[in-house]
Amino acid sequence: MKLKHLLPVVAMAATSAFAQSLGTGIDKANMNLSVKPGNDFFQYAGGGWMAANPLDGEHSRYGMFNKLDDINQQRLRDIITGVPASASKGTLEQKIGGLYRLAMDSVRLNTEGAKPILPIISNIKGTTNKTELFVLTSNLNRLGVPGMISAYCGADEKNAKMNIVQVGQPRLTLGQRDFYLEQDEAMVKIREAYVQYISDLFQLVGETKEVADKKASDILALETRMAEKNYSAVQMRNPEANYHKMSYAQFLTEYPGIDWSTYFLTMGYPAFNEIVVGQPEPIQEVGKILTDTPLETLQAYAEFKVINDASSCLSDEFRAKRFDFFSHTLQGAQQDKPRWKRAVSTVDDVLGEAVGKIYVEKYFPESSKTRMKELVNNLAIALGERIDAQTWMSEETKKQAHDKLSTFYVKIGYPDKWTDYSALNIDENKSFYENMMAAAAWGYADMIEKHANKPVDRDEWGMTPQTINAYYNPTTNEICFPAGILQPPFFNPDADDAANYGAIGVVIGHEMTHGFDDQGSQYDKDGNLNNWWTEADGENFKKRTSQLAEYFNGLEALPGLKCNGQLTLGENMADHGGLNVAYQAFHNALKTNPLKTVDGFTPDQRFFLSYGLIWANNCTEQSMRQLTKSDPHSLGKWRVNGALPHINAWYNAFNIKKGSKLYLAPKKRVDVW
Numbered sequence: 001m002k003l004k005h006l007l008p009v010v011a012m013a014a015t016s017a018f019a020q021s022l023g024t025g026i027d028k029a030n031m032n033l034s035v036k037p038g039n040d041f042f043q044y045a046g047g048g049w050m051a052a053n054p055l056d057g058e059h060s061r062y063g064m065f066n067k068l069d070d071i072n073q074q075r076l077r078d079i080i081t082g083v084p085a086s087a088s089k090g091t092l093e094q095k096i097g098g099l100y101r102l103a104m105d106s107v108r109l110n111t112e113g114a115k116p117i118l119p120i121i122s123n124i125k126g127t128t129n130k131t132e133l134f135v136l137t138s139n140l141n142r143l144g145v146p147g148m149i150s151a152y153c154g155a156d157e158k159n160a161k162m163n164i165v166q167v168g169q170p171r172l173t174l175g176q177r178d179f180y181l182e183q184d185e186a187m188v189k190i191r192e193a194y195v196q197y198i199s200d201l202f203q204l205v206g207e208t209k210e211v212a213d214k215k216a217s218d219i220l221a222l223e224t225r226m227a228e229k230n231y232s233a234v235q236m237r238n239p240e241a242n243y244h245k246m247s248y249a250q251f252l253t254e255y256p257g258i259d260w261s262t263y264f265l266t267m268g269y270p271a272f273n274e275i276v277v278g279q280p281e282p283i284q285e286v287g288k289i290l291t292d293t294p295l296e297t298l299q300a301y302a303e304f305k306v307i308n309d310a311s312s313c314l315s316d317e318f319r320a321k322r323f324d325f326f327s328h329t330l331q332g333a334q335q336d337k338p339r340w341k342r343a344v345s346t347v348d349d350v351l352g353e354a355v356g357k358i359y360v361e362k363y364f365p366e367s368s369k370t371r372m373k374e375l376v377n378n379l380a381i382a383l384g385e386r387i388d389a390q391t392w393m394s395e396e397t398k399k400q401a402h403d404k405l406s407t408f409y410v411k412i413g414y415p416d417k418w419t420d421y422s423a424l425n426i427d428e429n430k431s432f433y434e435n436m437m438a439a440a441a442w443g444y445a446d447m448i449e450k451h452a453n454k455p456v457d458r459d460e461w462g463m464t465p466q467t468i469n470a471y472y473n474p475t476t477n478e479i480c481f482p483a484g485i486l487q488p489p490f491f492n493p494d495a496d497d498a499a500n501y502g503a504i505g506v507v508i509g510h511e512m513t514h515g516f517d518d519q520g521s522q523y524d525k526d527g528n529l530n531n532w533w534t535e536a537d538g539e540n541f542k543k544r545t546s547q548l549a550e551y552f553n554g555l556e557a558l559p560g561l562k563c564n565g566q567l568t569l570g571e572n573m574a575d576h577g578g579l580n581v582a583y584q585a586f587h588n589a590l591k592t593n594p595l596k597t598v599d600g601f602t603p604d605q606r607f608f609l610s611y612g613l614i615w616a617n618n619c620t621e622q623s624m625r626q627l628t629k630s631d632p633h634s635l636g637k638w639r640v641n642g643a644l645p646h647i648n649a650w651y652n653a654f655n656i657k658k659g660s661k662l663y664l665a666p667k668k669r670v671d672v673w
């Protein structure tokens with residue numbers, strides 16, 4: 001699924017409990033009243049909170065989302081450790097408890113050391129030709145070890161009722177291609193640390209420093225070759241440029257150098273006739289790489305992928321190396337998360353809906369679902385009004401937009417049918433890593449079983465209920481709000497409309513607007529990539545959206561590091577539309593339920609303060625750099641200080657005039673949705 005999330009999907013964790021929730025009034029302690037709202041609204045709305053919640057060593061970013069995640073982590077731990085230890089084999093309780101115990105057993109993990117992966121490494125080294133190695137790595141891929149080929153089965157973007165097999169460009173260990181190709185000092189340093197990390201891992205499985213260093217530099221060169229052909233994060237955002245459907249026979253001819261039939265057979269795919277290629281050039285390059293590269297280098301790469309993949313499931317030495325590179329060097333965290341949090345995340349990743357089912361029974365009242373349905377409905381009415389009010393769009397296109405809006409598929413809280421985990425075994429006689437491989441194999445088989453040669457099931461969920469996030473999926477035209485985000489400070493049944501519309505209201509508006517952002521607008525009401533705009537309206541829309549991209553291109557994430565307006569365009573549009581639509585819905589609600597000024601703040605001011613506060617966060621420089629390079633969401637600061645200057649109502653609410661730092665002349669303000 002190509003989901004558009006509210007925020008990046010990353011593991012989040014911390015310790016202290018949630019201190020305050022939004023009520024009817026304003027907690028001035030969260031604000032920084034020494035700053036003028038028109039100069040820095042991010043500080044004005046959340047400066048007090050940020051000062052009171054500095055980064056601890058464990059976090060590279062800590063904001064409102066993390067604070068809520070603290071509560072979630074503890075709740076999940078209670079659920080997981082609450083299952084009876086005596087649960088009989090094969091029950092969900094045994095799977096949940098067993099996996100947690102395996103992840104927590106530091107004595108066993110440290111005794112086993114590298115042992116769980118040594119037979120795999122030895123098998124890779126034992127291959128005598130590329131054909132043997134390819135069969136082996138294909139099977140490792142089935143067991144969750146990433147390789148050069150990345151395939152899955154999901155909705156066909158031009159026939160969205162059906163699933164289809166799809167292949168994409170190779171996934172790079174460092175994420176974006178920039179990390180391999182850019183020559184600025186920060187990137188060069190990251191690559192030096194990366195080569196050291198690879199060498200360290202090889203030494204932990206018994207290689208000499210000399211051999212380990214050689215393998216590390218070969219691997220960087222190999223991945224750099226992939227990076228050179230890979231699409232950038234911006235290119236990946238263009239749906240048409242990433243869709244190439246063909247017959248399987250044609251695919252075999254056009255993508256030589258890879259034994260595709262062995263690959264798909266090994267992965268467990270049934271026979272199929274058609275395939276979608278995401279990024280042609282990078283995949284063709286993989287064929288060439290497999291042909292040109294010496295066996296020894298391909299083996300080293302395969303070994304590294306195994307060790308890297310296993311590094312959180314082995315002894316502390318491995319985990320320490322992993323933390324040091326990925327969390328410390330890349331993100332600036334100072335200390336690793338405690339083992340229990342990592343164990344909770346593992347269970348959450350593998351058995352998410354099993355713990356999620358218990359989670360919603362305990363923590364998600366049915367009344368929240370009812371209230372959310374009303375809010376979603378109010379937001380949909382407001383978005384419809386906003387569509388009608390646009391002066392740059394023809395009646396013809398407006399009708400299409402209304403059709404799309406009226407067919408949104410809304411998901412709230414938790415799924416109606418739950419994932420069946422009966423074919424997944426957790427066996428405590430085996431190592432933690434072997435169990436994680438079995439879980440990955442189960443996950444892949446389950447994905448194929450549900451999708452291959454089958455119609456799309458619109459009732460499948462793209463997130464677990466406990467996830468603190470939300471999404472829009474263009475191919476099913478669905479918006480989803482898991483139970484996890486339906487709690488304070490986002491959603492509070494006891495708070496007034498100003499607080500709720502400014503927080504969860506904007507979240508709902510954000511996901512709805514994704515259906516009409518620069519990407520979502522290319523999909524029709526049935527989820528097909530299909531242009532429903534008149535030519536003139538499409539041009540107008542593009543003009544307006546590129547104004548927003550240019551504006552964000554002008555902002556700086558760090559001294560010398562510009563924000564990427566093209567990469568973040570869809571999310572910035574969703575924030576922009578989300579604010580406008582939620583504000584309109586809020587004013588519709590005020591007609592029947594007027595609010596008074598409280599604590600010196602008008603209802604409109606409280607709406608914007610509520611919005612500003614949800615993005616309050618502290619972030620390391622390393623993390624800001626990594627996010628700016630790879631995250632389609634703007635940094636929290638710019639989701640506030642970059643989004644609000646385009647909202648007319650915000651100027652009125654705080655009486656912001658020319659001369660304020662965030663002030664934009666009316667004709668410079670973007671006006672879409």
Ligand SMILES: [Zn+2]
Pocket residue numbers: 004005006007510514571574
């Ligand atoms: Zn989004």
